[in-house]
Amino acid sequence: MLGLDIGSRAIYLTRYTNGEVLAFGQCPTPPESVVDDIVVEPLRVADALSRLLRLMRVPESTVCLVVGGVHVINKWVEVPRLSSEELNRAAPLEAPRHLPPTQEPMLYRFWVPPHAHQHSGDTMPARLIAIPEAVVHSRLDAVLLAGLQPVSVFPEGDALVRVLTRHHRPHSLLWRGKASALVAIRYDYTEMSIARETYLEFTRTLRIGLEDAIEAVQRALGATFEEAESLLQQSQLDEHGTLHFPEPLGLPPVSLLSFLHSLTSEMRRMVDFQRSRFPEGSYLGLLDSFLITGEGAVLNGLTRYCSHSLGLTCLIGDILNALKWRVEVQDRSPEVMGRYVSALGAAMEGELEIGRLEWGAAEADSQLLMPVEGVPAA
Template sequence: MLGLDIGSRAIYLVRYGDSGVLAYGQYPTPPDSVVEGAVVDTRRVGEAIQRLLRAMRLREREVVLTVGGAQVMTKWVVVPAMSLEELNAAAPLEAPRHLPPAKEPMLYRFWTPHADASSAPAEGAETTQMPARLVAVPEALVHSRLDAALRAGLNPIGIVPEPDAITYVLTLNHRPQSLLWRGKATAIVGIRYDYSEMTIARETALEFARTLRLGLNDAIETLQRAFGASHEEAEALMLQAQLDEEGTLHFSEELGLPPLSMLGFLHALTSEMRRLVDFQRSRYPEGSYWGLLDSFLLTGEGTALKGLANYCARSLGLTCISGNLFRGVRWAVPTEDLDPDAMNRYTAALGAVMSLKGARSPTDEERLTTAA
């Protein structure tokens, strides 16, 4: 099965099977073909996906897509107690009651915590309401992605919200039965080119999601203004540079470029991370373990900025590390020469296909067998 993530700058594709990750690849998104998360030129994007499929020599056609960005809304609401199947059948009527009036047609989906899709409240139970997580996505975002995939000859079988995808794959090691992770909350920040997805996961379950209109493009534009470079040139310079703990980007001596302060982008990012910590604390009684948020996992294209996790850790006084897809995921392809930070750009595509397949993390015994 394939996982597909159509971004504004690149298209990411992952093939996943019972033995783990079987193949991965990326292809540049055609210029101006994806705007505000919507695929506005499905023909060109479909052709780009076809070229990627040929380059990867893939014949599989079943694909799971992911959708993210500021237009994807996630909200916890209280709804009448019923089975998840009944709730989603009633979503077109129930969901709009919990959201501001929409300017365009929307698609809605409910999730209920720790509930089987077919389970319903026991007969005679006193509970008349229950919590549910509501996800609302503009139809245009979903349909344009489906159209592009169909034009590429693929068979879409599902769409997974990006917060769910990245949370699933990055919390595979957070086993609920483990004393280390029992009841623990972890923040995940997926730094994409156009936006950043901020989520809070309680053990392995998504508890909160928020999208920032701040992304790697904001950092790249700092280099563009400083050096008069194109977007591609500025990104290449940034990926070769090293960020220190003071927020200054240092380049190799061969380039002859002066150090460059990235504090504008970094302050905007870390201030939102602080807000998330304060928000989590405010939701629970003072001193409660449930309100503790002391660690961040960084993922997405932004982790390719060397030194970013160290800067965030020093600025916040919290644990900040880059997500590592090699730790919780089985790989059937060699990984020795791969940079874990660079591979974080595949997190959403991989999480989408794994969550739909119900994949699990490898056991310690399986890891040792693979290593051997």
């Protein structure tokens, strides 16, 4: 199964089969081909993806796409007590009742937690996922043009949880009821999520990302975006939020406090929000650590700065040790590999569900995967 993540700056592709990562690769997204999360030039994206497929020598064509960004809505709502299949059949009518009015066509999916049917009354809690149709269909157009067979679409928050909680054991005393905070710093947004054991409990997407840090370096040094990104990867962030570059470069330090303050303020808000949802002192409301991943994980010293600022443990989400790899990764660091987390999560979920999903089916056993249906081939 292939997992595909089409971002504003890069395209990430992974291959995952029988519990092992068989291949991974990336290529730049063609400039101005993805605007506001929509693939506005699917042919150019398809050409880039086709070149990446040839380079990776991928023999299969089934792919599960991951979709994230500020346009993806995750919201807990009260819905009629129905089975998940019945609820998702009724989603086009039920979901808009819980969202602000919009003229934009949307795709909807409900996820019902395992304990939901234990609630008394005529309603139960469910998580509503809503994604603009253009965000999904434009990606499907590009994938079809590249000769791939898309089977489903997976929300990014759930993809992150799928990978980063892989070794959590819900039935063990260590992980029972445990909440984990996940922060995926992408180029143009940041996905902050809370996982309860191995399920996504809450997610919020912020309009801050690695681009903000890169642009700060760009302005301070008069560099191009590409030069600033390269310099950022060579730099070291201290506990005061200042970037220091290697001495041979002879460059002055650059402050990233604006970006870092925005990031840590939102992390602190997440801790307070989680605490407020439960009785004072409850273990369920405790967030004592953050796992950081995504492209922003390459910022050397970021976890130390966040730990110092928040007074909490902040670590890099280490997917190298979380997964089995059939491809050489000895020369890779967890910080660099963090950019593949979302694509890997989609591939893993697609691998689990491929036996139960059929192309063009109106229903799917998975509550989270949006089966591809009614999308004309380009």
